Amino acid sequence: MIRLENVHKSFGNVEVLKGINLDVKEGEKVVIIGPSGSGKSTLVRCMNCLEEPTSGKVFIHNHELNKKSRAFINKIHSAMVFQQFNLYPHLTVLDNLILAPIKLQKVKKSDAIETAMFYLKKVGLEEKAGAYPQNLSGGQQQRIAIARALTMKNRVILFDEPTSALDPEMVQEVLDVMINLSQENNFTMVVVTHEMGFARQVADRVLFVDGGVILEEGTPEHFFDNPENERTRAFLSKIIR
Numbered sequence: 001m002i003r004l005e006n007v008h009k010s011f012g013n014v015e016v017l018k019g020i021n022l023d024v025k026e027g028e029k030v031v032i033i034g035p036s037g038s039g040k041s042t043l044v045r046c047m048n049c050l051e052e053p054t055s056g057k058v059f060i061h062n063h064e065l066n067k068k069s070r071a072f073i074n075k076i077h078s079a080m081v082f083q084q085f086n087l088y089p090h091l092t093v094l095d096n097l098i099l100a101p102i103k104l105q106k107v108k109k110s111d112a113i114e115t116a117m118f119y120l121k122k123v124g125l126e127e128k129a130g131a132y133p134q135n136l137s138g139g140q141q142q143r144i145a146i147a148r149a150l151t152m153k154n155r156v157i158l159f160d161e162p163t164s165a166l167d168p169e170m171v172q173e174v175l176d177v178m179i180n181l182s183q184e185n186n187f188t189m190v191v192v193t194h195e196m197g198f199a200r201q202v203a204d205r206v207l208f209v210d211g212g213v214i215l216e217e218g219t220p221e222h223f224f225d226n227p228e229n230e231r232t233r234a235f236l237s238k239i240i241r
């Protein structure tokens with residue numbers, strides 16, 4: 001579903017990604033972890049061309065992703081949930097959810113509303129359809145952002161540290177929604193996160209990124225119980241008590 005071939009990304013003289021090769025299978029749940037500044041967010045943002053690779057190629061469902069193709073490919077194949085919720089404050093929750101399907105995918109308004117209400121119920125917030133984002137908690141806003149991504153009915157959902165902007169007591173409500181999504185085989189998920197319990201519970205594969213390269217990858221059992229790379233072990237020893 002997602003393929004990266006020798007992807008490099010530089011910002012000025014700073015090389016953030018240093019030759020990433022990665023394949024993500026359809027329906028696979030991949031969790032990316034690593035220290036701050038390691039290139040995790042840049043990596044996932046290259047998967048939908050929010051950041052254009054300096055060199056190398058990215059493919060989504062066998063379509064090469066570039067400046068010319070990204071709008072079409074993202075409209076059809078992938079959606080993203082960000083650290084910040086990026087909801088339109090002047091629109092109600094329902095209007096936030098139906099905007100992209102109507103404008104980008106030319107879905108009839110009645111059908112867009114039906115889909116939006118379905119996914120609002122899925123994240124447990126159907127009663128908030130008429131509310132405005134500023135009247136919701138951070139956890140509720142992020143759940144709305146997830147529902148908005150789902151309304152596009154794309155097969156790939158990318159998450160860039162979706163709980164990092166939340167107060168601790170709100171984190172679990174968002175993780176619970178993501179855990180439920182992970183149990184559905186029709187979604188391919190790539191998640192950048194610091195939530196190790198979530199990674200252990202839902203990932204088919206965990207990637208450890210540091211210094212712009214993938215240092216280690218494996219199943220959660222391998223990764224958390226018997227990591228091979230010394231740098232991986234040192235990182236995990238600091239964040240898992």
